[in-house]
Amino acid sequence: ASRAAFTSIPLFHEKLLKSNRILAVCGAGLSAASGLPTFRGAGGLWRNHNAIDIATPEAFEANPGLVWLFYAYRRHMALQAKPNPAHYALAELARKKSGFRCLSQNVDNLHVRAHHPPAQLSLLHGSLFSLRCSNSPTCKWTDPYNTADPLCPALSPASESNLDPTKPLPLLDPSKPLAEIPASELPHCPECKTGLVRPGVVWFGENLDEKMLDDIDAWIERGEVDMVLVIGTSSFVYPAAGYAERARTEGRTSVVSVNLEITGKDWGRMREGDFGFEGDAAVLLPELLG
Numbered sequence: 629a630s631r632a633a634f635t636s637i638p639l640f641h642e643k644l645l646k647s648n649r650i651l652a653v654c655g656a657g658l659s660a661a662s663g664l665p666t667f668r669g670a671g672g673l674w675r676n677h678n679a680i681d682i683a684t685p686e687a688f689e690a691n692p693g694l695v696w697l698f699y700a701y702r703r704h705m706a707l708q709a710k711p712n713p714a715h716y717a718l719a720e721l722a723r724k725k726s727g728f729r730c731l732s733q734n735v736d737n738l739h740v741r742a743h744h745p746p747a748q749l750s751l752l753h754g755s756l757f758s759l760r761c762s763n764s765p766t767c768k769w770t771d772p773y774n775t776a777d778p779l780c781p782a783l784s785p786a787s788e789s790n791l792d793p794t795k796p797l798p799l800l801d802p803s804k805p806l807a808e809i810p811a812s813e814l815p816h817c818p819e820c821k822t823g824l825v826r827p828g829v830v831w832f833g834e835n836l837d838e839k840m841l842d843d844i845d846a847w848i849e850r851g852e853v854d855m856v857l858v859i860g861t862s863s864f865v866y867p868a869a870g871y872a873e874r875a876r877t878e879g880r881t882s883v884v885s886v887n888l889e890i891t892g893k894d895w896g897r898m899r900e901g902d903f904g905f906e907g908d909a910a911v912l913l914p915e916l917l918g
């Protein structure tokens with residue numbers, strides 16, 4: 629197939645019209661237009677730390693104060709951010725197509741705030757606004773929805789941030805020392821009293837929710853998938869990165885990439901019936917799904 633066929637909006641609309649079993653796999657690029665930075669590439673640095681290195685159980689173990697400041701900052705930013713037209717377009721698609729299911733790696737709660745039907749949404753990597761005990765699974769304490777900002781007095785420097793990139797903030801200036809927060813000043817589990825409270829997100833090496841994964845597997849195995857939308861993700865991180873190929877049935881499933889940047893390698897991997905739309909998901913999705 630030619631590049632013209634891969635990028636044809638009329639051909640995409642023709643396929644979408646005939647599709648009901650649709651899977652979307654979303655990543656940080658979906659929320660970029662809401663002002664929230666992605667992990668890899670520009671914006672993937674927080675102070676002089678690589679965001680990826682902070683998103684680990686080892687980092688939390690070594691310096692929970694630093695990791696909490698990062699998450700407190702992300703909670704604060706996500707609370708200020710608003711869902712963008714791409715989140716609304718996906719929520720609308722869910723209402724139009726009963727067979728649509730959205731898997732999102734994003735933890736910013738913007739799908740929920742765009743009223744995405746919950747039964748058609750799986751938050752693969754958890755949520756910034758759920759809390760659990762770092763002794764889990766031994767200690768079962770969780771707080772499924774907590775938007776306190778700041779979460780505790782020691783984390784208040786993170787709540788002075790704003791979405792205006794023209795106003796650099798002391799917290800984000802790597803030349804300004806970061807307050808060292810002792811573990812004693814961080815919230816502790818109200819149940820076991822010994823564990824630190826931690827964000828309810830999934831870090832590298834941690835398991836995703838088993839029931840959710842079983843549920844996704846069952847959905848994929850239930851029947852052939854008409855279309856997989858891969859939106860704003862670098863597709864580096866598993867299991868999310870594997871779902872497009874897992875759900876593909878040769879000759880039936882269209883895999884559709886929506887990304888600010890589609891590489892030569894990505895184009896090279898496309899098969900007949902696939903699509904690639906390069907640009908801001910917040911602009912493209914309303915046009916594609918509307």
Ligand code: BJW
Binds near residue numbers: 668735831889
């Ligand atoms: C735009 C845009 C615009 C920008 N419009 N587009 C199989 C093989 C190899 C390794 C593994 C494997 N299975 C599991 C592993 C290990 C590991 C893994 O995948 N490692 C890889 C690095 C290879 N996976 C895990 O550990 C997972 N656990 C697991 O599988 O448990 C079982 C197991 C463990 C160990 C071994 C084997 C099995 C857990 C993964 C958890 C990931 N956690 C994080 C942090 C979450 C909390 C938080 O948010 O802080 O999740 S890391 C980070 O990466 C975050 C993201 O959700 C995730 C994905 O990033 P995403 O969303 O793709 O963002 P970016 O920045 O990478 O890309 C943005 C994209 O948007 C770019 O393409 C831009 O071009 C684009 N873009 N602006 C459209 N406006």
